[in-house]
Amino acid sequence: MLHDKAHAHITPWWVYGAVYVALLVLTWVTVAVARVDLGAWNVVVAVGIATVKAALVALFFMHLLHEGRLTWSYLGLTLFAIALLLGLSLLDIWAIFLRAGA
């Protein structure tokens, strides 16, 4: 009566191993890059690397790669909402700085 097997995608073991190694390497890279002073770019690089790591975890460890359109669309809508919240808030601060500078 139970057959999760029929609907689940089984990821080969090596994929988990490869993702784990990639996550370790990216952690080392992000710590190493933070020692270099890139000015305002430090935070951009740090968030960029974090996003690559997050994508690896979501796509492979969380099997998002094999999720259906329903999950993808709800998640997409959420990320869009978060981008609006974060983007508009930071844009507001930027506008304040611009006005103060003018």
Add this chain to the structure above:
Amino acid sequence: MSVAESIRAMVAEKEELAGYSGAKFGMWLFLITELMLFAVLFTAYGVFRALHLEAFHEAHRELNLTLGTVNTLVLITSSFTMALAVGAAQRGRRSLTTLFLSATTLLGIAFLFIKAVEYGAKIHHGLYPGGPAFQALEAGEKLFFGLYFTMTGLHALHVYAGILVVLWLLVRNLLGHFSSEYFAPVEIGGLYWHLVDLIWIYLFPLLYLVG
């Protein structure tokens, strides 16, 4: 097979599909609410960091980068063992599932232990909201430590809840509830654990590395 029987079989199959896919989708919906919760805190961090750039950078030097990095490795490894536990459960390898779920639990406890050591040092130095050293800080630095404790504290609570979920899976696995035919609870419990790792992936660089 009579018409009534084949209809019953079709309904059973539909319900089963709803069971597995529905359970996973339900967990994704819950994870979405968690993302929204943390997104607000990250937005607060982004806005206050932009307003107090220097102060945030000064204050972030107070954090222990070594312990933060070790904890990042601990949590990433726990996510890896959780992924392996799901893989083992899907294949019906019960003792392997037990091994990986146990490893995940121990790594989760190690993370909280290291976090407690970090909090202990901060409290010892009076760097907690309302503490003597905290009171002497300028506004921007106070905001940094306020956000540090709020964000890592809420995250630590999630790790604690995650450990309870993994322990529950461990007990059910030992009782023989799971097989290669039924493993949805391991998979959706794993989803929750990975989310906790995802949030730390952003917390670590923002708080410990760039400040």
